[in-house]
Amino acid sequence: MTTVLVVDDDPAMVRTLSMNLTARGYDVVTAGSGTEALARVHGADLILLDLGLPDLTGVEVLTRLRRTSALPVIVVSARHDSRDKIAALDAGADDYVTKPVGIDELLARIRATVRRVPAVHPVFESDLLRIDVAEKQVWRDGHEVRLTPTEWRVLHTLLARPGSLVGQQELLQAVWGPAYEKETHYLRVYMATLRKKLEVDPSRPRHLVTEPGMGYRFVP
Structure with a gap:
């Protein structure tokens, strides 16, 4: 219920x-x-x-x-x-x-x-990255990383389908709502910020991958 x-x-x-x-x-x-x-x-x-x-x-x-x-x-x-x-x-x-x-x-x-609202596995771990979804905490190389509420919602949506493509409109609607389906610049800004916080080399992301013209995926 x-x-x-x-x-x-x-x-x-x-x-x-x-x-x-x-x-x-x-x-x-x-x-x-x-x-x-x-x-x-x-x-x-x-x-x-x-x-x-x-x-x-x-x-x-x-x-x-x-x-x-x-x-x-x-x-x-x-x-x-x-x-x-x-x-x-x-x-x-x-x-x-x-x-x-x-x-x-x-x-x-x-x-x-x-x-x-996606159902997300409570904890994700890789070599340097640990994400506890339930506690809304992220660590990179043992150091806690602070995310804004919107950054969390972007990451949460991608983590719901690890490895799978999440389309631009789908991601915009999930995070900001139906009125924002065409605001693709939002995604570019927030993905760039997330990469700076979570990736070892933001210019060559390992986890937060862009599929040009289509969307994004979180690669475990």
Whole structure:
């Protein structure tokens, strides 16, 4: 059973979402504030997050969450301004829908988001590189390497299919969401940064390999 954490300070909205999700077979946990949400993420498979919370903004919740977790998040907000959408997506949201939203559309977005989340073997090790996915830690030659939340999401997506090609659009959608499918320059920037941090010789990468015009692969 998929567990959904509903984060909203509007009791009527929480009640409506909870009733509809439960009726369709989801397990529902609720939180009325950002602090409460961060305390209840353990065990959740997906978060529905409002931006207008009484203590922390939704973006602040996302920023804190992404320091330790790649848990999928769909923002459900009454804010229609593109700047709010960009801020939420850049902070790590997987999708953004505006209220009022039909329950059938929201359920479809939940299913699509859950499908995009890859299952990853918890630990990868090579001669000089060790990646612990569960703990979100990387070591190169015995030294811990710090990755940003977005760098983690790129690496996480590639690690889900070691050795296999992950297409550019697929990677963009998995990390930034459907609105970013054509922003291929994002991938060039982040892959270059990851290579500097993880590869012994970034100009001749061993693990983070580019397939020109197609995508990228993580080679064990």
